[in-house]
Amino acid sequence: MKNAVDVQNLSKNYGDTEALKEISFSVGKGELFGFIGPDGAGKTTLFRILATLLLADSGAATVEGYEVVKDYKKIRQIIGYMPGRFSLYQDLTVEENLRFFATIFGTTIEENYELIKEIYSQIEPFKTRKAGQLSGGMKQKLALSCALIHKPEVLFLDEPTTGVDAVSRQEFWEMLKRLKTMGITIVVSTPYMDEAALCDRVALIQDGSIMQISTPYEVVEAYPMGLFSVTSTDIYQLLHDLQKLPQAHSVFAFGQAAHLSYKKENVTASEVIRFLKETGHEDVHVEEIKPTIEDCFMELMQGSEQANERTSGRADK
Amino acid sequence: MNQQPIIIVKDLVKKFGSFVANDHLTFKVKRGEIFGFLGANGAGKTTAIRILCGLSFPTSGELSVAGYNVYTQREKIKQNIGYMSQKFSLYDDLTIFENIRFYAAIYGLSKKEIDRRTDILMKKLGLEEAKKKLIRDIPLGWKQKLAFSVAIIHDPKIVFLDEPTGGVDPITRRQFWDMIYEAARNGITVFVTTHYMDEAEYCDRVSIMVDGRIAALDTPVALREKYHAKNMNEVFLQLARAQKTEVL
Numbered sequence: 286m287k288n289a290v291d292v293q294n295l296s297k298n299y300g301d302t303e304a305l306k307e308i309s310f311s312v313g314k315g316e317l318f319g320f321i322g323p324d325g326a327g328k329t330t331l332f333r334i335l336a337t338l339l340l341a342d343s344g345a346a347t348v349e350g351y352e353v354v355k356d357y358k359k360i361r362q363i364i365g366y367m368p369g370r371f372s373l374y375q376d377l378t379v380e381e382n383l384r385f386f387a388t389i390f391g392t393t394i395e396e397n398y399e400l401i402k403e404i405y406s407q408i409e410p411f412k413t414r415k416a417g418q419l420s421g422g423m424k425q426k427l428a429l430s431c432a433l434i435h436k437p438e439v440l441f442l443d444e445p446t447t448g449v450d451a452v453s454r455q456e457f458w459e460m461l462k463r464l465k466t467m468g469i470t471i472v473v474s475t476p477y478m479d480e481a482a483l484c485d486r487v488a489l490i491q492d493g494s495i496m497q498i499s500t501p502y503e504v505v506e507a508y509p510m511g512l513f514s515v516t517s518t519d520i521y522q523l524l525h526d527l528q529k530l531p532q533a534h535s536v537f538a539f540g541q542a543a544h545l546s547y548k549k550e551n552v553t554a555s556e557v558i559r560f561l562k563e564t565g566h567e568d569v570h571v572e573e574i575k576p577t578i579e580d581c582f583m584e585l586m587q588g589s590e591q592a593n594e595r596t597s598g599r600a601d602k
Numbered sequence: 603m604n605q606q607p608i609i610i611v612k613d614l615v616k617k618f619g620s621f622v623a624n625d626h627l628t629f630k631v632k633r634g635e636i637f638g639f640l641g642a643n644g645a646g647k648t649t650a651i652r653i654l655c656g657l658s659f660p661t662s663g664e665l666s667v668a669g670y671n672v673y674t675q676r677e678k679i680k681q682n683i684g685y686m687s688q689k690f691s692l693y694d695d696l697t698i699f700e701n702i703r704f705y706a707a708i709y710g711l712s713k714k715e716i717d718r719r720t721d722i723l724m725k726k727l728g729l730e731e732a733k734k735k736l737i738r739d740i741p742l743g744w745k746q747k748l749a750f751s752v753a754i755i756h757d758p759k760i761v762f763l764d765e766p767t768g769g770v771d772p773i774t775r776r777q778f779w780d781m782i783y784e785a786a787r788n789g790i791t792v793f794v795t796t797h798y799m800d801e802a803e804y805c806d807r808v809s810i811m812v813d814g815r816i817a818a819l820d821t822p823v824a825l826r827e828k829y830h831a832k833n834m835n836e837v838f839l840q841l842a843r844a845q846k847t848e849v850l
Contacts, residue, residue, distance in 0.1 A: 302739075323742065323769055324769035324770065325741060325742045326771075420643060421643040421644065422644065448765065448768060448797065449797070450641070450642040450643045450842065451839060451842070452642055452838070452839060452842040452843050453643060476768075477798075478772060491771065521783055537776055538776055538800075540799075540802075540804075540833055540834065541803045541822065541833070579772050582771075583772050583773050586771065586773055
């Protein structure tokens with residue numbers, strides 16, 4: 286079976302800035318594939334190249350076997366693309382926008398209504414409202430409906446949940462799971478690390494390079510360190526003091542706890558507790574935990590050369 | 603230490619036509635506290651922040667910010683607060699150096715003070731080498747830290763941070779919170795919105811807006827206990843989801 290997306294050694298520069306550095310990956314048919322990384326990692330550049338809106342400097346990319354440069358017309362017919370910035374017509378109504386996109390692709394709302402029904406029915410009560418006057422969550426649903434109305438084979442969603450609240454984010458991912466069951470390949474990007482767990486496979490991307498590609502489970506399994514979740518009565522002081530523990534590899538805040546990573550078998554929980562009690566901490570709890578994707582991402586970032594430069598000074602803060 | 607709250611909001615109502623964006627909000631923010639202002643999209647957070655910053659008038663209610671009245675002393679309020687958001691922060695086509703001096707001047711600092719504070723800030727952020735770089739050419743992480751530093755360059759009583767960490771990498775996000783803590787320890791009250799629920803845990807107190815009203819306001823510990831939740835994400839989902847099912 287051929288892949289839905291194949292990318293080989295793709296590079297793109299903007300002046301001196303290397304947005305993409307020889308990245309390679311493939312996405313299987315029907316896969317839900319996530320690009321996880323912060324702003325400036327190169328996600329949007331990559332999506333624009335795959336959507337045939339931008340030319341790469343070098344490398345090759347195909348979508349459903351079609352080449353992004355030579356076969357761009359064909360690709361445009363079979364993909365749905367939802368850019369990061371809201372790009373529908375603000376002065377057209379909800380329904381006019383959807384009809385416009387259906388018409389462009391030579392179809393009708395009615396013909397593919399089943400595909401978008403679940404998403405579109407939520408905004409249908411507002412179908413005479415201008416798109417520019419919708420709330421953020423509704424805009425997002427309309428944009429997804431418009432990207433789906435021609436029944437694409439591959440859906441590219443560039444940061445669909447950025448700036449969206451936790452509840453709407455969860456709903457959006459539930460929608461993606463259902464679209465996946467309809468056989469649509471979905472390539473999605475996000476800066477939210479917790480969303481990685483919802484993908485079949487993820488690429489962790491930073492500074493134009495892919496640091497790792499695998500299933501979320503494998504990302505966590507590949508974490509090379511041991512990890513403790515540590516709490517005490519004073520979290521701020523705790524973060525500071527844990528840095529001084531000689532065996533500490535890294536210390537990061539995670540909500541109400543500090544995550545302390547260490548070289549495996551280098552230190553035990555009771556040693557950490559003793560150290561903190563001697564430093565004056567009370568109500569100390571130390572628990573061995575599995576890393577989250579965010580722990581893994583930060584570990585990978587620290588491993589890469591450029592990240593070292595950027596994050597220097599981390600340990601003394 | 604002055605015990606008077608730095609922000610007092612009593613029965614704040616803001617209507618747009620028949621739509622009630624803020625429906626009788628009442629809360630206080632203490633001096634030096636990190637106050638998390640959470641809520642779903644469209645819950646009315648931005649409307650309230652604009653009023654607190656003196657950019658928009660309330661329909662009704664009694665409000666004082668940094669000791670000033672939001673109806674009659676809006677210019678005073680603007681001089682005594684700092685503001686930063688992901689969308690509006692620095693000028694892309696000015697250098698790092700120029701941005702710092704520009705903001706310091708806007709806030710009315712003297713020439714001497716501008717020189718002194720610019721110098722301190724460049725050293726603190728380790729940007730002396732890069733001072734002539736245009737903002738558009740520096741990494742996002744630097745921009746965010748610089749934008750925050752610039753927002754408090756005039757030692758405001760309160761700084762408003764509207765989703766300051768959206769899209770930044772996880773390490774920079776944590777460094778950013780170190781800066782927030784530092785500002786709070788120096789006596790600056792921090793009023794912050796975020797969609798990252800782990801960041802809600804870093805606040806002294808958190809309010810959660812649902813549908814124009816404050817549905818909950820307490821310390822993260824107390825909120826987790828009250829809603830029998832493992833973390834703030836669960837608290838948020840419980841409160842915001844209950845309302846959502848009604849509207850959509």
